[in-house]
Amino acid sequence: MKIILRLFISLIICLSLSGCWSAKELTDITLATALAIDKDENNEYKVTIQVVNPSEVAGDQISSRSSVATYSATGRTMFEAVRKITKISPRKVHLSHLQILVYGEEFAREGIGETLDFLIRDHGFRTDFTIAIAKGLTAEDLVSVLTPLEKIPAQKIASSIESSQDNWAPSKEVLLNELIESVSSEGKDAILTGIYVQGDPDEGKSMQNVESADAPAKVRLDAIGVFSGDKLLGWLNEDQSKGFNYITNNISSTVGWVNCGDGDRTITLEVINSETKIKGSIKNGKPEINLDLNIAVNVADVECSIDLTNTEERNEVEKKLEQKTVDLINDSVSAAKEYESDIFGFGAAIRRSDPQEWKNVKDNWATLFPETDVKANVTVQIEQSGMITTPIYNDIKKKTKEGN
Structure with a gap:
């Protein structure tokens, strides 16, 4: 009887040490760090993701390849557009490591409300990513700019917003839950921090942007965007944002x-x-x-x-x-x-x-x-x-x- 009991306990221990049955290897998935949302000429959703190249991020060796890549797709709905990215991405996209979501300014002025249901409903999202607006350009152009110092541009943008909020104050880090509460609650309207590109966004997409001491295109924080409901109305200046x-x-x-x-x-x-x-x-x-x-x-x-x-x-x-x-x-x-x-x-x-x-x-x-x-x-x-x-x-x- 003691032998049977010991075998049973050993079996239980072995099962508990079997690891995560649903775990995914990095070689089998694509990790998205940034998500950009615009509309195309047919008024369909245009979704752009910035994904990590693991081999370039993991080591200290310098190569001529970018540490990130961007993929875009359009769809009648957000979910459709995201899934269609698999047509061009070599692996299924995982959004659980998202660091920043960016709306194009033109899209934000038309209203962001319809996207919020997808963002909060999809189980693949966590809610701790920063949300911002690409001021004066499309969100796609913004997330395609390569940044010096930080290998992952999305990480640079999210860190800049957090650092500016903590040490300078004209910007504001807004996460998904806060945005939804502001858009839907009584007696309070939403805001989002603006981000723009100083220089030519097209030049910012090339490796020259990270190889030059003075990058041709730089991602900069702007002031705060003012909403009414789910629509962007305009902008505060720096002093007004600090106020x-x-x-x-x-x-x-x-x-x-x-x-x-x-x-x-x-x-x-x-x-x-x-x-x-x-x-x-x-x-x-x-x-x-x-x-x-x-x-x-x-x-x-x-x-x-x-x-x-x-x-x-x-x-x-x-x-x-x-x-x-x-x-x-x-x-x-x-x-x-x-x-x-x-x-x-x-x-x-x-x-x-x-x-x-x-x-x-x-x-x-x-x-x-x-x-x-x-x-x-x-x-x-x-x-x-x-x-x-x-x-x-x-x-x-x-x-x-x-x-x-």
Whole structure:
């Protein structure tokens, strides 16, 4: 009996160590890193995928072959177009490692809603890929550009959006679930970061683009695209996009500067923390939004004569940055009002604070939003002034006077 029991246990252990029965070898599949969506001249979906060449990515050896390839196909539906790529791809395409999805600007202006059902329904997708818009060109042209430094262009674009969001702030990393929620929910409209090509996109498709010190075509991040429903309406500029991120509590670090001293000299400040609280209400039938921002900064660069140990002078710098931030916010709100697009979620804030009143205004929110009174209260506090208390500029100015 003991022998039979031992054999049974051994069999169970062997079965558990048999590996993944459904696993696919890399030699049998094609891994897509980027997916581009456009429409062709017949108004059919045109899908372009950027796929990895495993032999070029795996090793450190330099060759004359590209580390990625692109394949395109058209179809009446998204699913049909993706499947038709197998006609030209040597293997079945797997989308589970997708890093970025790009809509062409023209396509985004017509509406992206019909593509979202396929993206969320297909079990082959994960939802942690970044979504963006190819500004001023087709998505196909954008994902076909080869990038220096990064072997996989899709990885470069996704990393740039994340890095810009964390350290500069005019861009925003938007994943699939967030996009669907913004497109479909009440009281908030969607945004997506724009990407463009500096130079000739056709030159960017050749290996010369990665072999040159100064690439003929460079992929660059632009500002934020504004949606109404599922349609792209237009663009915020860089300052307006930064204002959007301040309002939506999406600033982890960025840089600001204010004038100091005489002339056009400046003091540069690094934002190390920013917290925003939004309170919405309706008073006398008119929506009101109050924004409370608390911003902590470090002094990064001083080009004027100033004593940072002096409380009054520190307070003056803080007040200047407070006003400049208020101006950024007001400019961003004004731009969104022109588009009649509540990208900040002000309607959602009113819904949370007063659900009953929201029911009375939600059907007319598109027309009420531009009339919303937005008040921003910004508090800036300098945390650290750096390793030195007296700017080097003071010593230079003093030496210059002595030399004269």
